[in-house]
Amino acid sequence: MAFADGPAVVPRDLRPGHPYYPPGVIIPNYAPNTTPLWLLFVYFGSAIGAFLAAAFFAARLIKPRFRSAFFSDKALFVWFTLCGGLHWFFEGYFIKNHATLASLQSVRAQLWKEYSLSDSRYLTSDPFMLCVEGLTVLVHGNLCFLTAITIVYSVGHPAGSSGLRHILQLVVSTLHLFGVLLYYGTLLFEESIHGTSHCRPEFLYRWVYFAGMNAPWVVVPVYAIYSSSRKICRVFSTVNRISIDPPDVGGPQTSGKKLQ
Amino acid sequence: MAFADGPAVVPRDLRPGHPYYPPGVIIPNYAPNTTPLWLLFVYFGSAIGAFLAAAFFAARLIKPRFRSAFFSDKALFVWFTLCGGLHWFFEGYFIKNHATLASLQSVRAQLWKEYSLSDSRYLTSDPFMLCVEGLTVLVHGNLCFLTAITIVYSVGHPAGSSGLRHILQLVVSTLHLFGVLLYYGTLLFEESIHGTSHCRPEFLYRWVYFAGMNAPWVVVPVYAIYSSSRKICRVFSTVNRISIDPPDVGGPQTSGKKLQ
Numbered sequence: 001m002a003f004a005d006g007p008a009v010v011p012r013d014l015r016p017g018h019p020y021y022p023p024g025v026i027i028p029n030y031a032p033n034t035t036p037l038w039l040l041f042v043y044f045g046s047a048i049g050a051f052l053a054a055a056f057f058a059a060r061l062i063k064p065r066f067r068s069a070f071f072s073d074k075a076l077f078v079w080f081t082l083c084g085g086l087h088w089f090f091e092g093y094f095i096k097n098h099a100t101l102a103s104l105q106s107v108r109a110q111l112w113k114e115y116s117l118s119d120s121r122y123l124t125s126d127p128f129m130l131c132v133e134g135l136t137v138l139v140h141g142n143l144c145f146l147t148a149i150t151i152v153y154s155v156g157h158p159a160g161s162s163g164l165r166h167i168l169q170l171v172v173s174t175l176h177l178f179g180v181l182l183y184y185g186t187l188l189f190e191e192s193i194h195g196t197s198h199c200r201p202e203f204l205y206r207w208v209y210f211a212g213m214n215a216p217w218v219v220v221p222v223y224a225i226y227s228s229s230r231k232i233c234r235v236f237s238t239v240n241r242i243s244i245d246p247p248d249v250g251g252p253q254t255s256g257k258k259l260q
Numbered sequence: 261m262a263f264a265d266g267p268a269v270v271p272r273d274l275r276p277g278h279p280y281y282p283p284g285v286i287i288p289n290y291a292p293n294t295t296p297l298w299l300l301f302v303y304f305g306s307a308i309g310a311f312l313a314a315a316f317f318a319a320r321l322i323k324p325r326f327r328s329a330f331f332s333d334k335a336l337f338v339w340f341t342l343c344g345g346l347h348w349f350f351e352g353y354f355i356k357n358h359a360t361l362a363s364l365q366s367v368r369a370q371l372w373k374e375y376s377l378s379d380s381r382y383l384t385s386d387p388f389m390l391c392v393e394g395l396t397v398l399v400h401g402n403l404c405f406l407t408a409i410t411i412v413y414s415v416g417h418p419a420g421s422s423g424l425r426h427i428l429q430l431v432v433s434t435l436h437l438f439g440v441l442l443y444y445g446t447l448l449f450e451e452s453i454h455g456t457s458h459c460r461p462e463f464l465y466r467w468v469y470f471a472g473m474n475a476p477w478v479v480v481p482v483y484a485i486y487s488s489s490r491k492i493c494r495v496f497s498t499v500n501r502i503s504i505d506p507p508d509v510g511g512p513q514t515s516g517k518k519l520q
Contacts, residue, residue: 125453127446127449127450127453127454128388128442128446130449130453131442131445131446131449132442134445134449135438135441135442135445139438157500162493162496162500163489163492163493163494163495163496163497164489166492166496167430167488167489167492167493170427170430170431170434171430171431171434171485174431174435175434175438178395178399178435178438178439179438181395182388182391182392182395182442185391185394185395186387186388186391189387189390189391189394190387193385193387193390194387225431228427229423229424229427232423232426232427232492233422233423233424233427235423235495235496235499236422236423236426236495237423238499238502239495239498239499240417240422242498242502
């Protein structure tokens with residue numbers, strides 16, 4: 001862009017022309033995406049599909065009986081593997097490249113630039129996003145994979161599963177639920193208090209990308225917390241009943257003694 | 261403040277002279293504390309002491325055997341009651357009065373103004389603080405009191421406690437731990453990335469107020485998560501052993517059937 005009475009070249013950083021909200025937000029070195037959106041989604045979908053297929057194959061290799069596991073266990077295995085993959089490889093990419101993300105043209109960078117139309121904080125090295133995403137990669141990512149592994153190993157347990165599986169499921173689902181509430185909340189609070197929005201107002205960005213794409217992290221954690229809580233309560237009530245009417249099963253912990 | 265060649269009266273909002281960081285941060289209508297610090301601490305300590313004494317009295321009224329409960333259970337009861345009280349009455353006060361906090365002279369407002377020397381985000385209606393504290397009041401506060409109640413009702417359970425107590429303890433401690441990591445993290449990320457700090461640099465504010473006063477929400481949740489996890493694992497392994505070698509205790513769930 002050149003001006004008759006102005007500088008011949010406007011420094012790239014100062015050029016307007018990026019599509020992000022709020023208008024005027026500084027996105028250094030922004031370069032528009034070069035790959036069509038449908039193709040980005042094909043790449044992304046294929047990568048996720050291949051990753052989940054590999055995980056399922058590995059699960060059956062480790063535990064052949066996983067094939068006959070309950071549908072809910074298989075579904076949660078897929079969920080936690082998918083979350084772990086997204087946390088490590090997609091959000092991890094953001095953490096590694098947050099400072100230059102707007103200028104990059106890799107598939108993941110272009111996907112982030114597309115998603116950022118619904119939340120420009122991903123392109124401005126926002127401290128809250130860096131902090132929450134950093135913890136998500138390091139803590140949630142590892143815990144998700146651990147949870148998926150304990151689901152596989154739980155198949156065939158006499159009590160239906162191990163305690164560790166439900167502890168991890170409870171902890172990581174609590175983290176997911178709280179994280180997404182904070183994520184929604186900070187953007188909406190900023191809108192209502194400071195009157196600025198990092199999300200473009202169009203239906204696609206506000207409702208499909210921002211609200212819709214994060215909604216699974218509300219719905220599935222609520223189910224997973226409910227499911228694990230129900231299981232833990234049933235196991236405790238079983239032991240409570242046994243301890244009232246002590247059975248003779250040999251172990252010192254089960255023969256009517258208080259379990260502390 | 262008057263200037264020879266300037267306006268006779270500087271609007272109060274624009275006056276410098278507040279002690280908060282980063283220098284230049286706008287704290288509308290700031291009024292310095294009028295009560296000595298030691299007296300604020302006396303009021304605060306007395307309120308907490310009276311509140312905990314009342315809670316202990318109520319617990320023994322509901323469950324006289326609570327007197328002979330394990331020390332660790334009593335300590336966790338105190339912890340969750342204290343947290344619930346702080347979340348409801350101290351952080352709740354912040355949520356209700358965040359916009360005018362800097363100008364108020366109630367005991368709680370003065371305590372917030374003193375603490376804000378280590379984090380001025382409490383006086384600027386920061387969206388992250390409002391969001392995280394709002395959730396803390398509504399979610400953590402209620403869950404803390406529920407956890408304390410289940411600890412009281414667990415005394416005398418044959419298995420040492422109820423499943424619900426450990427589910428709640430696990431969930432609320434996970435929330436506390438994640439919350440404090442985010443709280444520390446956002447301030448430190450902002451320092452390292454944007455070079456601005458909301459915390460005064462003196463030892464008292466940085467290490468006693470900011471680091472020290474929040475450290476219990478790292479240490480105690482780690483212990484509580486460990487303690488509940490250990491208990492849940494033991495109860496699951498008990499049921500697993502019983503299910504392998506089914507005892508005759510009458511209930512269909514305990515007689516060797518898989519618990520789904």
